[in-house]
Amino acid sequence: MVDIATRVWNHKWKIDPIVRSLIDTDFYKLLMCQSVFRNRPDTTVTFSLINRTSTVRLAELIDEGELREQLDHIRSLSLTRGESTWMRGNTFYGKRQMFTPAFMDWFEGVRLPPYELEKKDGQYELTFEGKWPEVMLWEIPALAVLMELRGRAVLSAMGRFELQVLYARAMTKLWEKVERLRHVEGLRIADFGTRRRHSFLWQDWAVQAMLEGLGPSFIGTSNCLIAKNRDLEAIGTNAHELPMVYAALAEGDAALARAPYDVLSDWHEEHDGNLRIILPDTYGTEGFLARAPDWLAGWTGIRIDSGDPAEGAETAIRWWQARGEDPRQKLVIFSDGLDVERIEELSARFSGRVKVSFGWGTLLTNDFRGLAPGDALAPFSLVCKAVAAEGRPTVKLSDNPRKAMGPEGEIARYKRVFGVGEQVVREVVV
């Protein structure tokens, strides 16, 4: 058993690099990477780091040399034999050979492309540009590196004993959440917390806590390395980057309006069952569902990732009913800003009406709120997004204007094309 406090105290960062494997990333990245590799392998995209919590001045907290060291380390990683064997031979979502031999041959040789790093206004501008299937692999490790380096900067000022008490408190806090979740009947929950985790060791501990405390209610982790090491299900489907890039590439408004469905049409060809999960909020859930083709209503479920989660689920239920589908056969995956209370509420409200499942992120793997002076270890809202494709800016609207991104003019055009009206502002916690 790892004594995290001691490991942290030892400051032997070389034995604990932040990202220690190419598959220390979310499973949906690998699925999307394969889809992109198949459908849009030569598209040039740009990913950029965006810190929504501007009060956390990362460039003042994190040493640039250390940041470069960690990023360079990630560029040195390639798929190990054991990792390749796992990806080729393991069953994912009940299916063998989820990853095709052609994709695996390519993935075995892949290295992460170069990065651009600059400081501006107390923040780091970190940008990745290149072929989509390669560049997209930067998102999760880049976030994990920034998040953990900020934590390490705070931890390095703490004494050995303070560290032990810190982790004792964090463990107690997390375990109390797990104990509360035990009482949620029919719970199905997965770890989605890689990108904003406190650290790799901590995420690994959190996964063990969930496993020990929740048994079969804990259905797996989005983190492939942890899933592999601990023999768990790797969980995930697809994310906003697919419709965002497809949309940016669309020529004219008609093609733009069709783009989000083109994404899912490609996905429909590649996957079935529990991998057919709609992520409807990129350009507004209401409009997306209203204009969706009928074959989409036949999909297994929906993931609610912004806006009021209960409203999002109600919208989905009404939509399925309108399309003659039985919502009780459908899966609703909640994955936005979850903590125990919201999980309890959503579970109570929707169990029996739909199949409910949770992807629990930041407040599972990084709830260090209140544990350090000045709350210096509280998680913050850091994202790494596809901001351009073939030189054209991407746009995201989401069901919460606080999560919208893109140039103003383009946002207005997208709103018009997708018929998005007034939106309710919700605080972005993490």
Added chain:
Amino acid sequence: MVDIATRVWNHKWKIDPIVRSLIDTDFYKLLMCQSVFRNRPDTTVTFSLINRTSTVRLAELIDEGELREQLDHIRSLSLTRGESTWMRGNTFYGKRQMFTPAFMDWFEGVRLPPYELEKKDGQYELTFEGKWPEVMLWEIPALAVLMELRGRAVLSAMGRFELQVLYARAMTKLWEKVERLRHVEGLRIADFGTRRRHSFLWQDWAVQAMLEGLGPSFIGTSNCLIAKNRDLEAIGTNAHELPMVYAALAEGDAALARAPYDVLSDWHEEHDGNLRIILPDTYGTEGFLARAPDWLAGWTGIRIDSGDPAEGAETAIRWWQARGEDPRQKLVIFSDGLDVERIEELSARFSGRVKVSFGWGTLLTNDFRGLAPGDALAPFSLVCKAVAAEGRPTVKLSDNPRKAMGPEGEIARYKRVFGVGEQVVREVVV
């Protein structure tokens, strides 16, 4: 840094014997041992284990073989060279050569005498008989062994992860107490928790927590091994066994009435300063102080170990005033059933009126209440007392009838001789 959960999980008891040194005991035992060695070396006494918490059925929880193994291990211990050097060369209570060469020569050769062990009514009857200076050394290790073996029996059923969470919770709980104590102005507090500690490693952790959290307000530990290893003050003076044995040896009522003062008269010859601490409650505090010779009022302070602690301190203050002493120059040491709240209350009430100091025992080193199912790790009230001297039974009255011990007829005689009337019953927590 020791990862206690892992050590406990490893079950390598051989590398973690419960008592690992002859000086893994309370400092006052060594002081009293020297006093007895000088004044009553040939007295034969009997010590017995008494479990006041009869609901904890030790003989059903603890394997007899394991118990014997631990007790036999203690009998194999003798003073190491480093320990001898520390006792001979260290400064205790500001004084060099606290232990005389004659005592040290004898102590270096001492081994603990045999024990008698039987099971009866779900309890262990554990008895030690022999020369007082040797037999008395059994008290603290015998208690620590029983207390920890009971804990180990509970821990052995726990998984690796449960253990980690258990200790994380215990650390958090203890650290929160330490943080509260930081706000107690002028606090002076020592660890008195060896006898009923959860384990040696845990006591050692608790001491480090106090040291880190309280700085100079933490004045030391009663545990000689920890004091030596961590370069802390060893704290302690004298205990009830002295007046109990002196009283049992007294011929007739007049000698009996004088016995408690004879003890302190011997002590007066041997010690000065902060070691001149009266323990007045063996046969009732009120009467003891009322009949005390004037030279006792000149002693440095008093230790309150039973009854209502505030009343005990008020009684002492009135007594000093009646004897023309300035209570503000006197030290009151509270050592009975302390936890944070009582420490705060007593400190608020008496600081400025007397010098206040605390000897914090069980709820410092074994507050595992509420941390295991069925509260199976909660501390309980186990004592090991001198029950006979030269074949005569000993008696203790104390300021709380729940703590009284001895044959009924003798208790009645002692009450008459020492003029003890009605006493208020107080629940014995630990």
